[in-house]
Amino acid sequence: MSDRHHVVLLTFPDAAGWRPAFEEARHLPGLRFAAAMERSTEGLLEVEDTFTKGAGVATVGSGVLGGLVGLLGGPVGVLLGFAAGAALGNAAEEHAATEGGAALIVLSPRVPDGGALIAVEAVEHSPDPADELAAKHGATVERLDANAFAEEVRAAEEAAEKG
Numbered sequence: 624m625s626d627r628h629h630v631v632l633l634t635f636p637d638a639a640g641w642r643p644a645f646e647e648a649r650h651l652p653g654l655r656f657a658a659a660m661e662r663s664t665e666g667l668l669e670v671e672d673t674f675t676k677g678a679g680v681a682t683v684g685s686g687v688l689g690g691l692v693g694l695l696g697g698p699v700g701v702l703l704g705f706a707a708g709a710a711l712g713n714a715a716e717e718h719a720a721t722e723g724g725a726a727l728i729v730l731s732p733r734v735p736d737g738g739a740l741i742a743v744e745a746v747e748h749s750p751d752p753a754d755e756l757a758a759k760h761g762a763t764v765e766r767l768d769a770n771a772f773a774e775e776v777r778a779a780e781e782a783a784e785k786g
Contacts, residue, residue, distance in 0.1 A: 628769040630726075631753045632733065633741040633762040638662075641671075641739035644760035649674045651753060653746035658727055664737040670727060671739075726776045744769060 633648070635641045638661045645659045658673045727742065734740040741762070743753065750766070757764040 627766075628746050629744075630767040630769050630772045631743040631745060631747070632730070632765040632767065633743070633753070633757050633760075634733065634735065634765070635739040635741075635760070635762045636735055636737075637761075638737060638739045640760050640762070641741055644756060644762060645672055645674075645741055647756055647760075648741055648743050648753075651743060651745055651756065652748060654743060655746070656744040657741060659739060659741045660727060660731065660734050661739040662734040662736055666736055668731055668734060725780055726772070729772075729776050729779050 633641075633644060635644070641659055641661065645657065648654070648657050651657075654674075654676055656673070656675050659671045660668060661671050662668045730740065730742055745753070747753065750764075754764055756762075
Protein backbone atom coordinates (compact mmCIF):
# COMPACT_ATOMS: atom_id res chain seq x y z
CA MET A 624 0.00 0.00 0.00
CA SER A 625 1.37 3.39 -0.89
CA ASP A 626 1.10 6.25 1.58
CA ARG A 627 -2.52 7.26 2.00
CA HIS A 628 -3.85 10.31 3.84
CA HIS A 629 -6.84 9.07 5.83
CA VAL A 630 -9.19 9.94 8.59
CA VAL A 631 -9.30 6.65 10.49
CA LEU A 632 -12.36 6.15 12.68
CA LEU A 633 -12.23 3.69 15.56
CA THR A 634 -15.76 3.13 16.90
CA PHE A 635 -16.33 1.63 20.33
CA PRO A 636 -19.83 0.31 21.13
CA ASP A 637 -19.01 0.68 24.84
CA ALA A 638 -17.42 3.91 26.07
CA ALA A 639 -15.33 2.10 28.67
CA GLY A 640 -12.60 0.87 26.31
CA TRP A 641 -11.52 3.94 24.36
CA ARG A 642 -9.08 5.60 26.81
CA PRO A 643 -6.21 3.09 26.56
CA ALA A 644 -6.74 2.93 22.79
CA PHE A 645 -6.47 6.73 22.55
CA GLU A 646 -3.13 6.72 24.38
CA GLU A 647 -1.83 4.12 21.93
CA ALA A 648 -3.34 5.94 18.93
CA ARG A 649 -1.24 9.00 19.75
CA HIS A 650 1.80 6.95 18.69
CA LEU A 651 0.47 5.57 15.41
CA PRO A 652 2.88 6.04 12.50
CA GLY A 653 2.03 9.10 10.38
CA LEU A 654 -0.38 10.56 12.95
CA ARG A 655 -1.17 14.25 12.62
CA PHE A 656 -4.24 14.66 14.85
CA ALA A 657 -6.39 12.49 17.11
CA ALA A 658 -9.62 13.21 18.96
CA ALA A 659 -11.87 11.12 21.16
CA MET A 660 -15.60 11.70 21.45
CA GLU A 661 -17.94 9.92 23.83
CA ARG A 662 -21.75 9.84 23.83
CA SER A 663 -23.70 9.05 26.97
CA THR A 664 -26.63 6.63 26.91
CA GLU A 665 -28.82 9.77 27.10
CA GLY A 666 -27.27 11.04 23.86
CA LEU A 667 -25.02 13.77 25.33
CA LEU A 668 -21.84 14.10 23.24
CA GLU A 669 -18.52 15.26 24.65
CA VAL A 670 -15.11 15.70 23.08
CA GLU A 671 -13.04 13.95 25.73
CA ASP A 672 -9.49 14.40 24.47
CA THR A 673 -7.50 15.71 21.53
CA PHE A 674 -3.89 15.47 20.45
CA THR A 675 -2.09 17.40 17.72
CA LYS A 676 1.38 16.28 16.73
CA GLY A 677 3.74 19.25 16.75
CA ALA A 678 1.33 21.59 18.54
CA GLY A 679 3.03 24.89 19.30
CA VAL A 680 5.76 24.49 16.70
CA ALA A 681 4.26 27.13 14.39
CA THR A 682 3.91 29.65 17.23
CA VAL A 683 7.46 29.20 18.54
CA GLY A 684 9.01 28.93 15.09
CA SER A 685 7.31 32.10 13.87
CA GLY A 686 8.33 33.89 17.05
CA VAL A 687 11.97 32.94 16.61
CA LEU A 688 11.92 33.99 12.96
CA GLY A 689 10.29 37.30 13.91
CA GLY A 690 12.93 37.80 16.59
CA LEU A 691 15.71 37.22 14.07
CA VAL A 692 14.19 39.74 11.69
CA GLY A 693 13.84 42.10 14.66
CA LEU A 694 17.62 41.98 15.19
CA LEU A 695 17.77 44.73 12.60
CA GLY A 696 15.98 47.02 15.05
CA GLY A 697 18.08 46.19 18.11
CA PRO A 698 16.86 44.70 21.41
CA VAL A 699 13.41 46.27 21.19
CA GLY A 700 13.12 45.04 17.58
CA VAL A 701 13.90 41.49 18.71
CA LEU A 702 11.16 41.67 21.33
CA LEU A 703 8.60 43.16 18.95
CA GLY A 704 9.59 40.80 16.13
CA PHE A 705 9.25 37.76 18.38
CA ALA A 706 5.86 38.92 19.64
CA ALA A 707 4.57 39.64 16.12
CA GLY A 708 5.89 36.33 14.77
CA ALA A 709 4.42 34.36 17.65
CA ALA A 710 1.06 36.06 17.16
CA LEU A 711 1.02 35.11 13.47
CA GLY A 712 2.03 31.52 14.23
CA ASN A 713 -0.62 31.27 16.92
CA ALA A 714 -3.26 32.57 14.50
CA ALA A 715 -2.33 29.79 12.08
CA GLU A 716 -2.64 27.18 14.82
CA GLU A 717 -5.99 28.58 15.95
CA HIS A 718 -7.27 28.38 12.36
CA ALA A 719 -6.26 24.71 12.22
CA ALA A 720 -7.97 24.05 15.56
CA THR A 721 -11.19 25.64 14.29
CA GLU A 722 -11.12 23.40 11.22
CA GLY A 723 -10.59 20.39 13.51
CA GLY A 724 -13.65 21.36 15.54
CA ALA A 725 -15.79 21.54 12.42
CA ALA A 726 -14.58 18.08 11.40
CA LEU A 727 -15.61 16.68 14.78
CA ILE A 728 -19.07 18.18 14.36
CA VAL A 729 -19.40 16.40 11.01
CA LEU A 730 -18.27 13.12 12.62
CA SER A 731 -20.48 13.44 15.69
CA PRO A 732 -23.47 11.48 14.27
CA ARG A 733 -21.19 8.44 13.97
CA VAL A 734 -20.69 8.20 17.75
CA PRO A 735 -23.07 5.54 19.08
CA ASP A 736 -25.19 6.10 22.19
CA GLY A 737 -23.20 4.78 25.15
CA GLY A 738 -20.13 4.46 22.93
CA ALA A 739 -17.11 6.38 21.76
CA LEU A 740 -15.24 7.27 18.60
CA ILE A 741 -11.58 8.03 18.10
CA ALA A 742 -10.84 9.98 14.93
CA VAL A 743 -7.24 9.89 13.74
CA GLU A 744 -5.87 11.93 10.85
CA ALA A 745 -2.81 10.14 9.54
CA VAL A 746 -0.71 9.42 6.51
CA GLU A 747 -0.71 5.64 6.61
CA HIS A 748 2.08 3.60 5.09
CA SER A 749 0.10 0.49 5.99
CA PRO A 750 -3.34 -0.07 7.52
CA ASP A 751 -1.93 -2.68 9.92
CA PRO A 752 -1.08 -0.50 12.97
CA ALA A 753 -4.55 1.07 13.19
CA ASP A 754 -6.26 -2.24 12.39
CA GLU A 755 -4.27 -4.01 15.11
CA LEU A 756 -5.06 -1.24 17.59
CA ALA A 757 -8.78 -1.55 16.83
CA ALA A 758 -8.73 -5.34 17.15
CA LYS A 759 -6.85 -5.15 20.46
CA HIS A 760 -9.44 -2.79 21.97
CA GLY A 761 -12.63 -4.15 20.38
CA ALA A 762 -13.28 -1.27 18.00
CA THR A 763 -14.44 -1.26 14.41
CA VAL A 764 -12.37 0.60 11.82
CA GLU A 765 -13.50 2.85 9.00
CA ARG A 766 -11.22 4.85 6.73
CA LEU A 767 -12.21 8.05 4.98
CA ASP A 768 -10.10 9.69 2.31
CA ALA A 769 -8.82 12.83 4.06
CA ASN A 770 -9.25 15.08 1.01
CA ALA A 771 -12.82 13.94 0.38
CA PHE A 772 -13.60 14.35 4.07
CA ALA A 773 -12.13 17.88 4.08
CA GLU A 774 -14.49 18.74 1.20
CA GLU A 775 -17.41 17.34 3.19
CA VAL A 776 -16.44 19.54 6.17
CA ARG A 777 -16.13 22.63 3.94
CA ALA A 778 -19.57 21.95 2.45
CA ALA A 779 -21.05 21.61 5.95
CA GLU A 780 -19.42 24.90 7.02
CA GLU A 781 -20.81 26.69 3.95
CA ALA A 782 -24.26 25.25 4.56
CA ALA A 783 -24.13 26.40 8.20
CA GLU A 784 -23.13 29.93 7.14
CA LYS A 785 -26.02 30.11 4.66
CA GLY A 786 -28.54 28.54 7.05
